[in-house]
Amino acid sequence: MTGIDVIGLTAERAMGLLRAGECTAEELAQAYLDRIAVVDPEVHAYLHVDPERTLAAARAQDAAGGDALSGVPIAYKDLLSTKDVPTTAGSRILEGFIPIQDADVVARGNEAGLVSLGKTNLDEFAMGSSTEHSAYGPTHNPWDLTRVPGGSSGGSAAVVAAGCAPWSLGTDTGGSIRQPAAFCGLVGLMPTYGTVSRFGVIAFACSLEQVGPMTLTVRDAALLHQVIAADSPNDATCTGPRDAIELPSAGRFDGLRFGVPWAELEEGVEPGIRARFDESLAIAKNLGAEIVDVELPYSRHGLAAYYVIAPAEASANLSRFDGVRYGLRVDGPDIRSMYEATRDAGFGPEVKRRIMIGTYALSAGYHDAYYVQAQRVRTLIRQDFDNAFAGVDAILLPTAPTTAFPIGARLDDPLAMYANDIFTLPVNLAGIPALSLPNGLSDGLPSSLQIIGPAYSENLLLRLGAAFEAEHQFDFVPAAMRGGL
Ligand code: GLN
Numbered sequence: 041m042t043g044i045d046v047i048g049l050t051a052e053r054a055m056g057l058l059r060a061g062e063c064t065a066e067e068l069a070q071a072y073l074d075r076i077a078v079v080d081p082e083v084h085a086y087l088h089v090d091p092e093r094t095l096a097a098a099r100a101q102d103a104a105g106g107d108a109l110s111g112v113p114i115a116y117k118d119l120l121s122t123k124d125v126p127t128t129a130g131s132r133i134l135e136g137f138i139p140i141q142d143a144d145v146v147a148r149g150n151e152a153g154l155v156s157l158g159k160t161n162l163d164e165f166a167m168g169s170s171t172e173h174s175a176y177g178p179t180h181n182p183w184d185l186t187r188v189p190g191g192s193s194g195g196s197a198a199v200v201a202a203g204c205a206p207w208s209l210g211t212d213t214g215g216s217i218r219q220p221a222a223f224c225g226l227v228g229l230m231p232t233y234g235t236v237s238r239f240g241v242i243a244f245a246c247s248l249e250q251v252g253p254m255t256l257t258v259r260d261a262a263l264l265h266q267v268i269a270a271d272s273p274n275d276a277t278c279t280g281p282r283d284a285i286e287l288p289s290a291g292r293f294d295g296l297r298f299g300v301p302w303a304e305l306e307e308g309v310e311p312g313i314r315a316r317f318d319e320s321l322a323i324a325k326n327l328g329a330e331i332v333d334v335e336l337p338y339s340r341h342g343l344a345a346y347y348v349i350a351p352a353e354a355s356a357n358l359s360r361f362d363g364v365r366y367g368l369r370v371d372g373p374d375i376r377s378m379y380e381a382t383r384d385a386g387f388g389p390e391v392k393r394r395i396m397i398g399t400y401a402l403s404a405g406y407h408d409a410y411y412v413q414a415q416r417v418r419t420l421i422r423q424d425f426d427n428a429f430a431g432v433d434a435i436l437l438p439t440a441p442t443t444a445f446p447i448g449a450r451l452d453d454p455l456a457m458y459a460n461d462i463f464t465l466p467v468n469l470a471g472i473p474a475l476s477l478p479n480g481l482s483d484g485l486p487s488s489l490q491i492i493g494p495a496y497s498e499n500l501l502l503r504l505g506a507a508f509e510a511e512h513q514f515d516f517v518p519a520a521m522r523g524g525l
Contacts, residue, residue, distance in 0.1 A: 044071040047203035048517040051112050051260045054206050058111045065111025065155060069098035072113050072157050076204045079521075085179045085189070085198035087118045088126050089158035097155045109267065110153030115205035117196045118159035119166055120146055120251070121240035125156075129242045130164040130174040130192075133386025134367040143240025144275065145209060145251045145268045152267045157205050160195030164388045165358065166216055166244045168192050169460045172451050173390040180447070181223060183485055183518040187444040190220030196254050197224040202521055207260050209268070211241060213249040214346050215439075215464025218476035221254050222439035222488030225478045225516050227505065228254050229261045230464075231269060232495045233471035235281045239274035245353035246277075248346075248468040256516050258477070258505040262287050265498065282496040288503040290510035293327040299334030299432035308459065309441045312482025317438050320479055320489050323511045324436070334428040334435060338420040342466035345421070347458060348401045348414035349469075354391075355398030361386060393454065422470040429494040434504060437463045439476040439488035467492055475501040478514040486514075 044063055057063050063071075073091050080086050094113075101111040116122060119129050121139035123146075128134045142150065149156070163173035171179040171194030179194045181187040182202040189198040193210025197220035200208055210217040212230040221228025229252045236251045243249075253264035262285055271280035300321065305314065321331055363369035363382030370381035387395070401410040428435060440460055450457040467474045472495050479489035489508060493501045 044068060046071045046075050046206070047521060048256065049203070049206055050256045051206040051263060052257065054112050055109055059107070065098040065101040066095055068111065069094050069113055069155050069157070072205060076157065079202050079204055082185060083180050083182055083198050083202050083204070084177060085161055085195040085202065085204060086115070086158045087128060087161050087176055087195065090125070093125070094155060094157055101153050101155060104153070106153045108152070109263070112154055113157045113205060114149055114154045115157050115160050115196060115199045115208040116146060117162055117193050117208070117210050119162055119211055119242045120209060121242065122146055122156070122159065125159065127159065127242070128176070130162040130176060131386065131388070131391070132175045132368060133361045133382070137367045139240070141240060144237035144272045146240065148267050148270060154267070160193070160199055160208060162195055163192035164391050165242065165354070166192040166211055166213055167354070167390050167394055169215065169219055169457050170450065171195060172447065173388060175388055178447055181444045182521050183225065183444065187446050187485070188223065190223035190440070190444060192216040193254065194220045197221055197226055200224070200226055200254055200256060201516070201518060203517070207253060207255040207264055209251055209264070210254045211249050211251050212468065213245050213350060214468050215461045217252045217254060218439045218464050218474060218490060219460060221476045223444040223486065225486035225514065225518070226254055226256060227258050227261045227478070228252065228476040229265055229498070230467060230474045231265065231498060232473045234277050234279050235269045237270070237272035237275040237278045239272055243357040245350040246357065247353060248350060258502055258509050259287055261475070262502045281498065283499060286499050286502070288499070288506040290507045291503065293324055293329035293504070293507065295328070297330045297332055297432045298324055299332055299428050299435045301334050301336045301339070301435065301437065304336065304339065304437060304463065308462070309438065310443065310482065313438050313441060313443065313487050316480040316482060316487040317489065320436065320508065323508065327507060327511070332432060334432055336424040336428060336466065338417060338424050339466040341417050342421055342469055343458060343462055345414040345417040346461070346465040346469060347397070348410050349418065351394040351398035352401045352411050353398070355395045355402065358391065358395055390454070418469045421466050425470045425472060425494070433493070433500065434497070435492040437490045437492065439463060439490040443482050443485035443487060463490060471495065473498050473501055475505045477505050477508055477512070478516060479512060480514065
């Protein structure tokens with residue numbers, strides 16, 4: 041045991057300890073590995089931890105005598121390819137798969153001197169909102185182990201909330217950074233589409249997803265976003281950020297206008313979530329903001345459009361898992377039976393459901409009725425946001441309509457599971473950024489505030505987030521985690 045208290049340790053503070061010489065990168069990594077050994081058997085947030093590899097990477101940073109973030113640990117969602125380290129995407133079909141290269145975001149983490157603690161659990165191929173669709177069993181929410189941590193980046197959320205990593209990377213196709221951040225009392229940033237490279241991210245729905253930070257504080261989110269947001273020759277859709285990402289500090293909101301789409305809040309929002317949301321509006325007003333009504337008339341069709349477009353893209357992306365090129369292979373008498381047996385054994389029920397929906401929506405007779413129609417709705421949703429941002433600087437909503445639900449509660453009802461994304465997925469359809477923040481507790485579980493901005497407004501979102509954070513004074517460490525489980 042190293043004596044370093046990693047519970048609630050922010051990455052910024054960890055950097056401070058390292059740079060002040062109060063600990064070495066190796067000691068810090070060891071402190072997290074010790075914590076993981078105690079806590080992860082209960083939380084099940086890591087799919088892969090390799091202490092020797094982590095300690096060797098930490099020693100290399102100590103030897104190099106690096107600066108800035110050098111030696112700060114991190115955890116990566118197991119959807120991100122890691123060279124020479126198993127990468128499963130939460131699926132049986134990739135069990136034992138070892139990538140030959142790093143995802144761009146992992147390579148950037150390595151260049152910054154970050155030390156990987158391991159790979160985190162997720163819903164299979166990032167399809168889900170609870171991690172219960174992982175082929176390797178669900179992750180438990182550190183705030184209440186009988187509840188889900190959200191998903192699909194539930195492992196990346198739980199490791200941070202449990203003190204098993206100072207921060208992590210997740211991916212967000214329809215809410216998978218923001219909703220687990222909300223359920224676990226963290227900050228999660230969904231960046232503007234195209235600002236972070238998707239190279240080496242195992243693809244679910246390419247036109248919707250981005251990698252982003254999951255952290256204890258808004259400043260940590262900015263620090264990690266500085267590392268990953270960059271142009272890349274490997275991803276033709278990536279331009280990097282328009283402006284350099286700044287470290288935010290809390291300030292007032294004078295002269296700013298925030299829009300609230302009240303119609304979205306009429307149904308299905310838990311009373312505790314609504315009460316915390318209303319309190320945030322009062323905070324915003326006290327800080328000088330004007331709160332105005334906005335309408336997003338098409339966003340109520342976001343769920344339907346998303347659950348056509350995302351499965352359509354998934355059905356194409358997942359065709360590469362054929363028993364020949366990657367991972368699992370189940371032999372059969374001929375190549376067709378080999379494909380079928382491999383895919384039948386390798387994919388779980390939610391992935392099969394999506395492949396079937398997507399294939400149907402793209403098939404010749406139905407393409408115009410479903411896929412093309414959904415793309416039209418997507419354009420209308422983007423126009424809704426454009427219209428709203430003509431009159432306001434940012435839009436406020438809860439991130440999720442509920443707090444973390446019990447494990448098993450929605451597993452048999454895919455539509456109830458999908459409904460949890462109601463506030464997050466219009467943002468992906470529009471390709472714009474959003475920041476999720478802890479927003480007090482509702483019945484002892486984290487509630488959330490989502491700040492949505494126009495494309496490339498990350499600096500504004502982080503600045504607003506830092507101001508809300510200073511007012512909320514959220515204690516981001518679950519009580520159960522202080523006792524060490
Ligand atoms: N929960 C949504 C889905 O199941 C979003 C997942 C994600 O953002 N990766 O598709």
